[in-house]
Amino acid sequence: MATQTETELVVLSSAAGPALYDPPAFLNGSLRTPTLAGSDHVEPRQAYTSAKTLPKGRSIIVITQLSCINLVSSFTNGLLTVALPAMAADLSLKPNLLVWPASVYYLTSGACLLTAGAVADVLGPRIINLIGCFLLACFMLASGLSRTGIELIMFRAMQGIASALVMPSAMSILSTSLEDGKPRNIGFACAGMSQPLGFSFGLVFGGVLIQTVGWRVGFYVASALAFALFVIGIWALPKVDVAETQTPKVKRLATEIDWVGAGIASGSISIFSYVLAVMSGDVDSIGKASNIALLCLSIALVPTFVIWVKVQEKRGKPALIPNKIWKNMAFSCVCVMVLLANAVANCMELFSSLFFQEVQGTTALGASLRMLPNLLMGAFLNVITGILVDKIPATYAVLGASSLNIGAPLLMALINPRWPYWYDAFFAQILSPVSADVLFTVGLLIVSASFPAHTQGLAGAIFNTVTQLGASIGLTLLSVISTSVTEDSGIADKGSPKALFEGYKAAFWALVGMTSAAVVVGGIGLRKLGKVGEKRD
Numbered sequence: 001m002a003t004q005t006e007t008e009l010v011v012l013s014s015a016a017g018p019a020l021y022d023p024p025a026f027l028n029g030s031l032r033t034p035t036l037a038g039s040d041h042v043e044p045r046q047a048y049t050s051a052k053t054l055p056k057g058r059s060i061i062v063i064t065q066l067s068c069i070n071l072v073s074s075f076t077n078g079l080l081t082v083a084l085p086a087m088a089a090d091l092s093l094k095p096n097l098l099v100w101p102a103s104v105y106y107l108t109s110g111a112c113l114l115t116a117g118a119v120a121d122v123l124g125p126r127i128i129n130l131i132g133c134f135l136l137a138c139f140m141l142a143s144g145l146s147r148t149g150i151e152l153i154m155f156r157a158m159q160g161i162a163s164a165l166v167m168p169s170a171m172s173i174l175s176t177s178l179e180d181g182k183p184r185n186i187g188f189a190c191a192g193m194s195q196p197l198g199f200s201f202g203l204v205f206g207g208v209l210i211q212t213v214g215w216r217v218g219f220y221v222a223s224a225l226a227f228a229l230f231v232i233g234i235w236a237l238p239k240v241d242v243a244e245t246q247t248p249k250v251k252r253l254a255t256e257i258d259w260v261g262a263g264i265a266s267g268s269i270s271i272f273s274y275v276l277a278v279m280s281g282d283v284d285s286i287g288k289a290s291n292i293a294l295l296c297l298s299i300a301l302v303p304t305f306v307i308w309v310k311v312q313e314k315r316g317k318p319a320l321i322p323n324k325i326w327k328n329m330a331f332s333c334v335c336v337m338v339l340l341a342n343a344v345a346n347c348m349e350l351f352s353s354l355f356f357q358e359v360q361g362t363t364a365l366g367a368s369l370r371m372l373p374n375l376l377m378g379a380f381l382n383v384i385t386g387i388l389v390d391k392i393p394a395t396y397a398v399l400g401a402s403s404l405n406i407g408a409p410l411l412m413a414l415i416n417p418r419w420p421y422w423y424d425a426f427f428a429q430i431l432s433p434v435s436a437d438v439l440f441t442v443g444l445l446i447v448s449a450s451f452p453a454h455t456q457g458l459a460g461a462i463f464n465t466v467t468q469l470g471a472s473i474g475l476t477l478l479s480v481i482s483t484s485v486t487e488d489s490g491i492a493d494k495g496s497p498k499a500l501f502e503g504y505k506a507a508f509w510a511l512v513g514m515t516s517a518a519v520v521v522g523g524i525g526l527r528k529l530g531k532v533g534e535k536r537d
Contacts (some may be wrong), residue, residue: 054177054238059187059237062177066170067190069229071198072222073163075141077105078202079222080156081350082364083215090215100153103277103472108160110468111270117168117260117461122252125172125457126237131526132165137226144219164461171460175448177238185441188448189386193378194344195467196433200375203349207368231374233313261308261320267303269465277477286480286526321462331450333445333525335466337398338430340518342467343404343474344511345436348408349374351478351507352429359417359497359504370421371429378433381435385441394442395522395529402519405435409511417501435515446529447476474514478507 054062080087080102087370116181120128124255139159146152170191180185202218275295278285285291305320312319326332349371389397411428419425444463451459484496486503493499 005088005486008464010379028088035390056183058236059178059183061232062173062238063187063190065229065232065236066129066173066187066340067194067231068143069129069136069166069200069226070163070170070191070194071231072225073140073159074198074224075135075168075196075202076159076219078101078199078204079206079209079215079218080202082203082206082353082368083210086210086215088149091146091152093152097149097153099280099407100275101149101156103273103280104153104157105163105275106468107162107270109164110160110273110465110472111266112161112264112271113461113465113468114167114458115257116164117172117409118257118262118320119253119457120165120169120172120257120457121455123249124239125169125176126239128165128457129169129237130175130230130292132162132169132232133226135159135162136166137223137230137246138162139470140226141221141223144216144223164464165298166458168187168460171444171448171463172456173237175456175459176453182301185381185389185445186386188444189382189389189441192444193382193437196342196436196440197375198479199346199376200349200371200378201354204368204375205371207364207366211363211365214275250497256318257376258309258312258318258320261305261312262433264301264308265320268298268305269469271295271298271301272477273469273472276472280479300527302486305507320458325450328450329525330446330529333441333521334446335462335527336521337402337439337518338443338463339466339470340514340521341402341436341439342470343477344405344409344515344518345433346471347478347507347511348412348428348432349475349505350475351414351482351511352425355412355417355501355504356425359501361497370425373426373429374432377430378437381433381437382441385438389441389445394446395526397438398442399519399522401438402435402515402522404431406512406515406519408432408434409508409515413505413512417497452488471508478510482507483527 018020084098084101087093087101095103116132136159139155139162142155143152143159146155174184174187174191178187206215206218209215271294275286275291275298278404286295306323306348309319309323310458313322339386352371352374353367356370359366362370385397408428408431411424411431415424415428447463448456448459482503484503485506486499489499491499491502
């Protein structure tokens with residue numbers, strides 16, 4: 001999804017191996033170009049790719065195609081969130097499987113992202129992206145045609161894998177095809193906004209579909225759009241050779257990808273995501289021995305991965321994510337902030353929708369209309385961020401947006417259900433997308449700059465893995481908090497609007513804490529960060 005910033009990335013010799021580079025430092029308020037370990041030599045980015053920067057007209061088409069396919073996929077996630085009760089009734093989905101149509105998408109996508117990004121860096125991002133587009137169209141159509149809950153869960157799992165092919169390859173294409181400066185910044189902004197904006201579209205228009213033509217039409221429309229984007233992509237997406245070598249790609253797949261590291265990382269993420277999905281469906285399940293064992297295993301795989309990478313680096317072999325990249329304060333802090341921001345954005349949308357429907361008694365359509373300012377503000381902010389990101393120090397932009405974002409859950413935590421929409425909830429929806437939309441653009445620039453040009457697919461995979469984990473962790477944590485507070489309330493009828501509101505208020509207060517934590521992390525880690533996205537001569 002993302003791409004390089006203004007930095008010119010260093011050329012690595014084929015003998016140096018993909019891990020032998022220094023992540024960019026942030027000195028004197030600007031990005032410093034990464035260099036070969038032990039070398040002062042810097043050469044232009046073009047040695048990594050035979051693709052030239054695209055003319056303006058085609059650049060617009062490429063940005064639109066890559067952003068829209070992510071938007072369409074995320075649209076179905078938002079649609080499913082608001083339509084799940086209707087879908088469960090239509091497909092006779094059992095209560096213990098109710099969370100799985102949504103959770104399984106994040107599970108399979110998160111498990112496959114790192115591997116998909118590494119493969120895209122070897123085979124080329126164009127072919128991987130097109131395969132992902134086609135599979136997305138197929139499995140979104142299949143989801144709409146599902147006859148049972150199990151079929152829906154299976155097709156959603158396949159959609160998650162297809163999405164994992166699309167997201168990191170899109171970043172690689174943008175990073176090698178768009179000119180430094182404003183064109184690339186706008187490309188990043190559009191790519192960054194596609195997922196949260198698509199989710200918002202799904203929430204808003206999902207309510208309309210449920211009360212008119214039905215939820216299946218949403219998947220049919222998404223599938224048709226995905227297939228149209230696939231056809232456009234065949235013509236529009238540039239052919240990119242991410243490395244100049246005569247070695248056959250099949251051999252490079254075997255020798256240039258850290259398959260063991262990818263397996264360890266993907267295993268940890270998938271197991272962790274599974275436990276989160278189980279917990280979100282049944283809060284008490286965390287006490288089960290099997291879930292405790294799986295959670296411990298997923299955590300134990302983290303140091304195992306670090307040790308494996310260290311061994312690979314000592315042997316001069318490819319390492320999936322070099323350990324030293326985490327010493328880059330800006331990179332590490334941005335990853336944490338993106339995780340928190342995406343968790344807050346997704347949870348604000350979900351719990352706001354629940355508040356409007358379950359507490360205030362509005363219809364799904366009414367809730368969708370009340371959340372429309374969130375969507376419009378998000379689209380506006382992403383365009384403005386793409387235009388102005390190289391004019392404003394990133395520290396001010398990120399911390400300012402994150403500070404404003406605290407107001408969104410705070411307003412919802414203090415709301416009185418009897419108040420008119422315009423007293424409180426309207427302003428909460430206006431502030432809700434501020435942090436995520438600004439941070440996604442800046443974060444994509446920083447993450448992209450932390451990796452050399454020939455591993456931009458992997459950089460995109462890391463960014464998207466962080467966002468996926470943020471959504472999963474946030475939704476699970478807030479489900480646990482909300483359910484626990486509701487159950488512990490002194491209200492006899494736990495399903496009443498009053499009891500549910502107690503749980504929702506606790507969830508909103510938790511979001512205030514998460515947003516505040518993001519501000520603290522940014523204040524510490526990004527204090528020396530200057531402007532990003534500036535054009536280099």
